[in-house]
Amino acid sequence: MTLNGWMQICLFFVVLLLLVKPLGSYMARVFMGKSLFGLNSVLGPVERLTYRVCGIRAEDEMSWKSYAWALVLFSAVGLLLTYGIERTQQWHGRLLNPAGQGNVEPNLAYNTAASFTTNTNWQNYSGETTMSYLTQMAALTFHNFTSAATGIAVAIALIRGLSRRSAASIGNFWTDIVRAALYILMPLSIVLAMLLVSQGVIQNFSPYKTVPLVQATKTTAAVTTQTLPMGPAASQIAIKHLGTNGGGFFNANSAHPFESPTALTDFLELLGETVIAAALCYTFGLMVGDKRQGWALLAAMLIILVVFMSVCYWAESTPNPRLAGMNIDQTTSVTNPGGNMEGKELRIGIAASARFATCTTATSCGAVDSMHDSYMPIGGMVPMLMMQMGECILGGTGTGLYSILVLAIISVFIAGLMVGRTPEYLGKKIEAYEIKMASLLILLMPATVLIFTAVGCVLPQGTSAMGNPGAHGFSEILYAYTSQTNNNGSAFAGLNGNTPFWNITGSFAMLIGRFWFIVPTLALAGALARKKYVPAGAGTLPTHTPLFVGLLIGVILIVALLTFVPALTLGPVIEHLRLFTATI
């Protein structure tokens, strides 16, 4: 570990915190219908025309059930359309499919459609050898926008549930997603895409280019040329980060030099995937009328994030004992990256890779700038644990905020039990129904992950996909279902996921992880909106204090560790112990 490495980590937190307030207040303006510094006059006509064509009455309010119904319906239509586009690639034409990619196989097409609809972006394909430009744009970029907008909409609905009093409705799903997509995601994506292009991310519609190699390569025959993949990458990459989708244009994702050509693009992509989630905490504070509530949630998130990021950085900087005696220089200096460089890009280095790996799994992004499968055992356990906390440490755009609000409700409930009083959160009494919904939410994820992992470890169709033997192979399976159920999308990519077994079980995990979470969350929003406001009394636990932040951190860690330590022991912990203590 070096001073420069720590400075890279600090710089990220400083820039992120500086952006929270401006973006957070802007997003609050979007959903409170205030003027948006001229953007309304440009995009307002588009917004109104959209409503007219779709038969949407913007002023209508929805009950939580109508809201959920609209959301599920919209997602289903998107899923079917994507499946259709993938299955008809051979007719996409020379302009939109210059590489002549064939139709995607049915179970892979279904898996990919489920994956992008659920904001997971788990990829059982490599972009450059499977997808046409039309699929990348109209099917995948579309979902990057709409699944992220859906996440924001649910978060806003839950905020309305907490801030409204004795209300029957929680907003209008259609206007929430249109506004999130048009006024938040679109402008940010254009700015980020242009910054990325300026650094070297490609954006074109050319066919793949062939260049002569300076020195021929020998394989089974001499290879004298190199094929450079092309395509409209930057536009997709910008939203893949801002929407915490994470699905790469190319197989290597943000490790690919055309997706992230410099350490600066790595930093910008990292900011992109964290900034909306962090700023939504501030939006929450503004909309419930007490900014301190938002800062308290953000503080809990960032404290956990910085601790685990440090662990990951430490693990990846540690010299590998297996290389002892081979005369290999693993020490870090200004002229040598040192540490564990397998699966990492030199321009990015150890510190920035550890920073990215922790954030991409803490948020539900899942883009990778280095291969997590090749991390040191503890270094690879950190991303797994970040997901197992339920994607509430920043979390996905929108999904993170509602996930941590559920945990905040559990926290006040536990505190209430300790002193024997009815718990309250933001002036709402937390009663049996709310606790049932919240408990359902925190139990469902581990149950899905662990049951699928158990099945994957027992059936030959599961274990035959492992890319590494022993404890690490188990980690690959655990990581796969953890990532898919939490809608993250990153992988221990040695696992060969493109088989019917993995395509089908994986898509179930993703759909459960998305919709069985959103529906109880909306039910919770509906129940909270109906409640009266109870003024804080002497026995009310204040939820903006360091004490509450500590309690919330404790609840998050205890819930995650109690459920996952046994499984983690079988994977990364054993691998770590064998690597550092046993003489193999």
Next chain:
Amino acid sequence: MKKEAFKNPWSAIALTLILTVITGVIYPLFVTALAQLLFPHQANGSLIDRNGNPTSDASQAVGSQLIGQWFDHPRYFWPRPSATTVTNSAPAVALPYNAAQSGGSNLSPAGDAWVANVQSAVEALKKNDPDNTKPIPIDLVTASGSGLDPHISVDAARYQIARIAKARGNITAAELEKLIAAHTEERSLGILGERTVNVLQLNLALDKIAPHTP
């Protein structure tokens, strides 16, 4: 409620189609137009010609400054190992720096398969440079995540000086040292990432100042 149930499907279908056009067609086209106007070199893959200069003509190009190429002749600087394979080959046939199918080894650094890979990278370096007893920089024996990493570390470039000087015969160690220094790129904004040397550009410059007979 009944009326809503009929209205909703139309809204869902129409909104999906409209947002497909806005986010899936207009947005990428708009970004492409802007990118081609403002940053044509970068947007088209940062191609370079034999002199290492940017070019827009694919027929003049010898590669992209962002995408690494494989070198294993002793007279060239070698890049990092690459785990890429022949496109869609099953079982996989190794083809380092195959830009048409990016990817890493995904091997565990605690596993035997990975140690064997490192061992063979070490042996290849030693075989072509038996007198070199300097410690080998870690990046020169580990595969990158993309398999296309265009860079090596400054130490990794310096490690190869003796071998190249011997293989070429028309360039001295001191001149190679200078060449590396001239091609060393500092960290982004002075703080982000690592200091790097671009292997393709370094080798093109090398061919220019110390031409070899094929």
